[in-house]
Amino acid sequence: MPIQLFVPTFRVDECLSEIRECLEKGWTGLGFKTVALEEAWCKYTGLPHAHFLSSATVGLHLAIRILKSEYGWQDGDEVISTPLTFVSTNHAIAYENLHVTFADVDEYLCLDPKDVERKITAKTRAIVYVGLGGNTGRWSEIVEIARKHNLKLILDAAHMAGTRLNGEIPGKEADAVVYSFQAVKNLPTADSGMICFRDAAHDERARKLCWLGINKDTYARTSGKGAYKWKYDVEEVGYKYHGNSIMAGIGLVQLKYLDQDNSYRRQLAAWYDTAFKGHEDRVLPVPVAPGCESSRHLYVIEVAARDELLMALNDCEIYPGVHYRDNTEYRMYGYDAATCPNARRLSESILSLPMHLRLGHADVKQVTEVVLKYVKPIN
Known part of the structure; x- marks a missing residue:
């Protein structure tokens, strides 16, 4: 029998039960299950905020987009990243017209802190760190370099669902942590992800940007008392990046295991x-x-x-x-x-x-x- 690289395992009956609830309630989009998974993820990781997304790739883009605009980065400013990653890590930087500066990797296949420090210039604004395969590498040294040079820090934790460093989920030191729950990841759905900002204001803005810049998502407009709150404002040009309750329902089951x-x-x-x-x-x-x-x-x-x-x-x-x-x-x-x-x-x-x-x-x-x-x- 062939031996494949990846084969996801789903607890089928439990997943179908979660999906059935969504179908019976008639609510399959952003809503009660996405909220439940965000709360469960914060409890599991100890991170202060979590927003459920359609993929990790859109999470990386959101992190770059928000940090760039909030801190006044200019087109052509530099973000240090790894050349040994899935290309979406670096595309997310390029989406925002920032320059990807590549630093070398160490024996753990993660960024080499010494080369990172060598690559820092007056135009460097952030470091994107990939925990390849779930490895933390020299994460603590990268944190210190970011602090020393006043750089923003994004942890691409696409492979790191459940990874711990000295007993703790890593990433609390980062400005943003992005997880993947894509089909073959350790916590598989069909495709989805999670972005965890340290700053509450960044989390709030991400929620608007994920829903086309609209300041009240559909679930928020229906969950309160009274009639459907049809009137909302569109505060900026955003994206359709949010996750849905079908994927979140599967995620809630997978998280238990x-x-x-x-x-x-x-x-x-x-x-x-x-x-x-x-x-x-x-x-x-x-x-x-x-x-x-x-x-x-x-x-x-x-x-x-x-x-x-x-x-x-x-x-x-x-x-x-x-x-x-x-x-x-x-x-x-x-x-x-x-x-x-x-x-x-x-x-x-x-x-x-x-x-x-x-x-x-x-x-x-x-x-x-x-x-x-x-x-x-x-x-």
Whole structure:
């Protein structure tokens, strides 16, 4: 039977019960379930605000849009980001006519604080930090750099649902934290996300921007006493970015099992670690940072002749992935090509092995045996 990289697991009956309630009430859009999930997410994470969105990508755009306008950033100002990420991280910066300055990554595949500090200029306004695979990397050092240089800080936590650092959900130090609940993430829906601003005023503005700039969403206009409050103002040009109650209902179910599911992912990772122990001349698993209890969205290894190994695995009906291609290889970000040599090297040598709840020990054993059979020595 083929072994896929990602296969989401849903508690189908519980999810259908949540969806049924939405259908029976006749309220499937922004409303009672989105509010419930926002409250549950704040309780779970300890973050002060949470707004449910249609995707993490729109959350990143909102974070950049709001911080740019609130703090008077100009077109062409710089935001430091990673080249080793899904392209939406950096597109969100480009959407607002800001310049993406790429800093290199470290052994955790996260931003290298030393290179971040080297890349800061008089035009730098913010840092976007990606916790790749659920790893926290050197997050605390990045926080200190942001404070030292008075830079805004956004945590792209698309892979980090449930990650903890020294026992705490990271991100309280950030100006905004953005999570993904896309179909194959650790807390899967069909597609949705969450943005968590530190500042209440930013959270309030995000809610308006998500609903086309309208100052009262439909749910707010119907939840009070009296007739439907049809009259509202449109305070600025906004977007249709908010989430809906169908996705939120699924999210409420998935959240109940998030820590349990992540614990099993860490067990899968431990099985991989054990199998690869003693084979460091051919397979180098990407380490988890000290103090990090990773969500383990990914299990990444560094190998030689990566593409050959990938094809050999495919021939055995094992389907890994690559997270990610160095973004400076894309035409639009090619101006920074060769400025992040570690990211470029890793982009050509990393491989993400299957990591999902339907895998068992026998599956991990099969994957690792095939990897060790075909992988070449690292020079």
